[in-house]
Amino acid sequence: MYPRASFPLELCVCLIISMAPWQPASGAERKLHLFIWSEYIDPAIVAEFEREYQCRVILDLYEDTESMLARLTHGGDALYDVVVPSDNIVPVLIRRGLLAPLRHENLPNLRHLADRFRRPAYDPTHRYTVPYQWGTMGLLVRTHAGNMPEATWGLLFDSKRQPGPFVLLDSPRDMFAAALRYLGCSVNTTNPTDLRRARDLLIEARKRARGFDSSVGGMNKVLSGVARAAIVYSGEAARAMNVDTNLTYLLPREGSILWVDNLVVPARSPHRDLAEQFINFVLEPRRAARIAQYTRFATCNETARGHLQAEDLQNPAIYPPEEVLTRLEFLHDLGPGLRLYDEAWTQLKAR
Numbered sequence: 386m387y388p389r390a391s392f393p394l395e396l397c398v399c400l401i402i403s404m405a406p407w408q409p410a411s412g413a414e415r416k417l418h419l420f421i422w423s424e425y426i427d428p429a430i431v432a433e434f435e436r437e438y439q440c441r442v443i444l445d446l447y448e449d450t451e452s453m454l455a456r457l458t459h460g461g462d463a464l465y466d467v468v469v470p471s472d473n474i475v476p477v478l479i480r481r482g483l484l485a486p487l488r489h490e491n492l493p494n495l496r497h498l499a500d501r502f503r504r505p506a507y508d509p510t511h512r513y514t515v516p517y518q519w520g521t522m523g524l525l526v527r528t529h530a531g532n533m534p535e536a537t538w539g540l541l542f543d544s545k546r547q548p549g550p551f552v553l554l555d556s557p558r559d560m561f562a563a564a565l566r567y568l569g570c571s572v573n574t575t576n577p578t579d580l581r582r583a584r585d586l587l588i589e590a591r592k593r594a595r596g597f598d599s600s601v602g603g604m605n606k607v608l609s610g611v612a613r614a615a616i617v618y619s620g621e622a623a624r625a626m627n628v629d630t631n632l633t634y635l636l637p638r639e640g641s642i643l644w645v646d647n648l649v650v651p652a653r654s655p656h657r658d659l660a661e662q663f664i665n666f667v668l669e670p671r672r673a674a675r676i677a678q679y680t681r682f683a684t685c686n687e688t689a690r691g692h693l694q695a696e697d698l699q700n701p702a703i704y705p706p707e708e709v710l711t712r713l714e715f716l717h718d719l720g721p722g723l724r725l726y727d728e729a730w731t732q733l734k735a736r
Contacts, residue, residue: 415440417659420465423448423601427679434666440659448599449556450474457483463653466660472645475507475514476718484513485650491661494668499687514647515664516685520619521643521705521713522559524635525604527613536635538567540614541590549613552606555597557730558716560587563616566640572714575722584729588736607632623681623702634702640712
């Protein structure tokens with residue numbers, strides 16, 4: 386969910402579906418093109434929007450930020466109406482002129498945002514972004530005979546602690562974040578020595594891993610028994626634990642990352658009015674709560690919390706305690722420093 390080197394567009398997992406029967410109100414068909422992470426919105430909410438606004442929503446799905454960025458850079462900003470980038474890719478999108486300014490008069494439900502999301506460093510006045518959901522990255526692990534494993538990245542990076550087959554996350558900044566925190570470094574370092582040490586740690590871990598996958602893919606491999614552990618995002622972990630009570634989600638004691646995903650309108654959106662209507666629609670508190678219940682990620686909508694179940698609000702996999710949050714970092718836009726990560730990732734993948 387972060388700015389990385391652009392991969393071939395073939396890596397983008399695309400699915401175009403019609404979520405509900407639709408009858409045009411009159412004249413030409415109205416469409417909203419939504420480009421979003423897989424399993425990241427309740428289909429029932431999409432169907433309700435189609436009915437209320439007499440339109441058809443076309444979903445394209447992606448599994449990594451590279452695919453999203455590549456698609457927007459190569460004309461997608463004129464195809465899509467709403468996209469869902471993570472916090473640290475937003476400055477890149479703004480610099481490249483890929484986002485349209487939001488017209489706040491069309492977004493009255495912005496008032497429901499929680500205070501902690503009202504002045505984000507990447508877009509302090511919400512000129513381009515509306516916070517959607519937030520979460521963390523950690524380890525989904527199958528417990529053995531009720532024994533709780535240590536909450537440490539050492540489960541992957543120390544062969545003596547390895548719980549069994551494991552899956553790495555196919556995401557450069559995220560994987561380097563895990564290695565850097567294990568080494569006691571910031572996830573935003575641009576120190577070449579730190580990055581070489583993290584690269585070497587990842588190369589060694591890769592030799593013992595069952596390969597790389599998306600967060601959803603890693604979750605599915607743990608659920609199916611192909612792997613005993615995987616690096617995943619918190620929503621996938623929470624969903625998996627609902628299915629299998631022998632799974633647990635660990636936020637390593639060395640620290641990890643947290644992130645905020647945002648709703649944005651691309652610069653040349655063909656349906657800008659409809660796009661802002663959609664954003665305001667999903668900001669309505671009851672709908673925002675339903676989306677959070679569906680995805681199992683944390684909502685940025687303070688009013689929506691009043692419509693969530695108590696067990697969700699008290700679930701540390703979804704809403705970590707404040708003392709845990711102090712060990713987490715946001716990934717930053719590193720500008721030219723990102724080249725060091727791209728080079729190290731290329732070297733890692735070539736081994």
